[in-house]
Amino acid sequence: MEVSAALVVNAIIAGLLLGGFYAAVSVGISISFGMLDVVNIAHPAFIILGSYVAYIVNDRFGFDPIVVSLVLSPLFFALGMALYRIYYLCFEKRGQESLRGLAFFFGILFITEVTLVLVFGVDYRTVSTAYGGVTWRAGDIDFPMRLVVPFLVSVTMVVGVQLFLTHTFFGRAVLAVAQDQLALRLMGVNPVRVKELAFALSIATAGVAGSFLIVIQPVQPAIGREYIGLVFAVCVLGGMGSIWGTLIGALVLGIAESFTSTFFGPSWAPAVSFGLLLATLAFRPSGLFGR
Amino acid sequence: MPGKNVLTILGRLLGALTVVFALAGTAFAQQPPLRIGFGMSLTGPLAGNGKAALIAMEIWKDDVNAKGGILGRKVEFVSYDDQTNPATVPGLYTKLLDVDKVDLVVSGYGTAVIAPAMPLMMQRNLMFMTLFGLNVNSKFNYDRYFQIMPAGPEPAVGWTRGFFDAAMTMNPKPKTIALVGADAEYPHLALEGARVHVKRLGLKVVYDKSYPPNTTDYSPIVRAIQATNPDLVYLASYPPDSAGMVRAVNEVGLKTRMFGGGMVGPQFAALKTALGPLLNGVVNYELYAPELGGKFPFLDDFLKKYQVRAAKEGVDPLGYYLPPYAYAMMQVLDQAITATKGLDSAKLSEYMHAHTFDTFVGKVGFAKNGEWAEPRVMMVQFGGIKGNGVEQWKQPGVLTVLEPGPYKTGSVRAPFQDSKN
Numbered sequence: 001m002e003v004s005a006a007l008v009v010n011a012i013i014a015g016l017l018l019g020g021f022y023a024a025v026s027v028g029i030s031i032s033f034g035m036l037d038v039v040n041i042a043h044p045a046f047i048i049l050g051s052y053v054a055y056i057v058n059d060r061f062g063f064d065p066i067v068v069s070l071v072l073s074p075l076f077f078a079l080g081m082a083l084y085r086i087y088y089l090c091f092e093k094r095g096q097e098s099l100r101g102l103a104f105f106f107g108i109l110f111i112t113e114v115t116l117v118l119v120f121g122v123d124y125r126t127v128s129t130a131y132g133g134v135t136w137r138a139g140d141i142d143f144p145m146r147l148v149v150p151f152l153v154s155v156t157m158v159v160g161v162q163l164f165l166t167h168t169f170f171g172r173a174v175l176a177v178a179q180d181q182l183a184l185r186l187m188g189v190n191p192v193r194v195k196e197l198a199f200a201l202s203i204a205t206a207g208v209a210g211s212f213l214i215v216i217q218p219v220q221p222a223i224g225r226e227y228i229g230l231v232f233a234v235c236v237l238g239g240m241g242s243i244w245g246t247l248i249g250a251l252v253l254g255i256a257e258s259f260t261s262t263f264f265g266p267s268w269a270p271a272v273s274f275g276l277l278l279a280t281l282a283f284r285p286s287g288l289f290g291r
Numbered sequence: 292m293p294g295k296n297v298l299t300i301l302g303r304l305l306g307a308l309t310v311v312f313a314l315a316g317t318a319f320a321q322q323p324p325l326r327i328g329f330g331m332s333l334t335g336p337l338a339g340n341g342k343a344a345l346i347a348m349e350i351w352k353d354d355v356n357a358k359g360g361i362l363g364r365k366v367e368f369v370s371y372d373d374q375t376n377p378a379t380v381p382g383l384y385t386k387l388l389d390v391d392k393v394d395l396v397v398s399g400y401g402t403a404v405i406a407p408a409m410p411l412m413m414q415r416n417l418m419f420m421t422l423f424g425l426n427v428n429s430k431f432n433y434d435r436y437f438q439i440m441p442a443g444p445e446p447a448v449g450w451t452r453g454f455f456d457a458a459m460t461m462n463p464k465p466k467t468i469a470l471v472g473a474d475a476e477y478p479h480l481a482l483e484g485a486r487v488h489v490k491r492l493g494l495k496v497v498y499d500k501s502y503p504p505n506t507t508d509y510s511p512i513v514r515a516i517q518a519t520n521p522d523l524v525y526l527a528s529y530p531p532d533s534a535g536m537v538r539a540v541n542e543v544g545l546k547t548r549m550f551g552g553g554m555v556g557p558q559f560a561a562l563k564t565a566l567g568p569l570l571n572g573v574v575n576y577e578l579y580a581p582e583l584g585g586k587f588p589f590l591d592d593f594l595k596k597y598q599v600r601a602a603k604e605g606v607d608p609l610g611y612y613l614p615p616y617a618y619a620m621m622q623v624l625d626q627a628i629t630a631t632k633g634l635d636s637a638k639l640s641e642y643m644h645a646h647t648f649d650t651f652v653g654k655v656g657f658a659k660n661g662e663w664a665e666p667r668v669m670m671v672q673f674g675g676i677k678g679n680g681v682e683q684w685k686q687p688g689v690l691t692v693l694e695p696g697p698y699k700t701g702s703v704r705a706p707f708q709d710s711k712n
Binding site: 003004007011017018021114120121122124128142144146147217218222258259261265267269270 | 333374474510518520562679
């Protein structure tokens, strides 16, 4: 193989673009798992749900799937609120959130998947966008818009979530919930309400990430399972509860995957990515940006 | 009075029909149903194909029951979702045989779910009719294994031959090749077949790697292939990675002379319409082309029935690929049971080895290893695809059949990037 500068630069750019997408699918887990201690194993199911919502509107009305997901994100927010309320009343309030809560989210994952199968069938679904087949080229360097657009929106979303959490009262309350719920209660804030809204935010990000997924590749109801390992890996690598860490961790995994695929063979990519995760945890158990 | 006569005739006719239906009902009631068991991928990555196959098999069941069943027995299916997960298969078939006590079993769709059922079939000495497994019996050498897929007696070699035969018609002849495929059962076996042709033709392999099936972005793989500058790129893949690779190849602008070969996916409407013009120039296998409609007239009736049901179920609305073969698999079984007048695995196997069968996909005969005696995989090149509509796929115009000879409608257009226009 001829290793040229263009090949190296293309590998870096492909890794960054992929990492941007990984950040979008993982940021919700950083909030729910990293900050709220809610092991939402069903997170990928909401990503797929987001894909199908974007697909329906795109298919019927031709609207851009990413714009659709942003406009409809309040619906996912509301869904997240309802889901957390059920989880809280049935499990967390009774101190049974660890094992039974996990089973609950597994159940949600399968129910969502089966519902999508029953409603839409099992065929692969795709969307059409104005930029889907466009590739911008700068010499030998390629920028496929199918990945660039989700990357830009994803980074904006992740940065927005970080600014929201650090610069608003509610955001600080979420960070406080992650640290000391009792102290928050003593200050007159209801931690359950804060957790409810924060969990809803995580589901809203999953809905938006779903639109990125269906722009990038065809989707079928069971495809979400493939992202369970990835979202938790990014969250742990970046540092539990750190949004910047999630972004950096996702970009690191994306670049590692792209470099390995380009220079050593794609079948090594998962091994290198998870090896990187293990090595990071060995030297920095709290992750790259964990406290 | 004429009116009274008409009433009398109608009354007698009604009476006769009642007796006929009552007798038929009694016949069905006297005989226990013939229960055929199988697992099928109704969820998971190959569910689109699995559900399409199930629809075809159900159409066959309805057709055969309307004619009085097999050996006077009404046919019933006992089927379970194997979730496209090989690990579920042994348990599922054990349940079918020991708990449900079905009379016969057939396979679900695809190599990955056929192979795990084989040890059980061999242990019980059962005749096993299978659907679209590539070269499964090469590892088992089971004499009661039969396969519906037109890959020929050396399946991996027959499946991939068309790509290489078409490539060698180019002038100058290609010298180098990149081989790439997913880390899964079918792509591994297809690549094994491709390597046989590579050796036979003296091609130099400049890239030979596999990738995880859940890869999200394929552009690094395509760029790595481009860096080796191959004349040919042979890809063996499943639907999601077929789509990912075709998109990446277009985005990167892969410069090669011929690309494709063993992609599962572009045979179905979902990927045909999703990829649209991105498929222009790609060479890939197909089992049916509207260009050859005259050579497959027997499919028309079946496709009409299938397309109505597929639209309701939300699966492949064209049905050119797997469904006719799923129906044909059951036709072979029907004819063998009727001829041997029973369900004895030894007799059925003996009969199936010795005879040919008339099916919707033509005459089917089996080689010693249970594969089709004659290969009939078509290698086609896509071209002239405009937009993402499904209608253009129902009529001649967007496929050029390159191989095999009797079906050929044109020659390879190369190099790949030029052939896209």
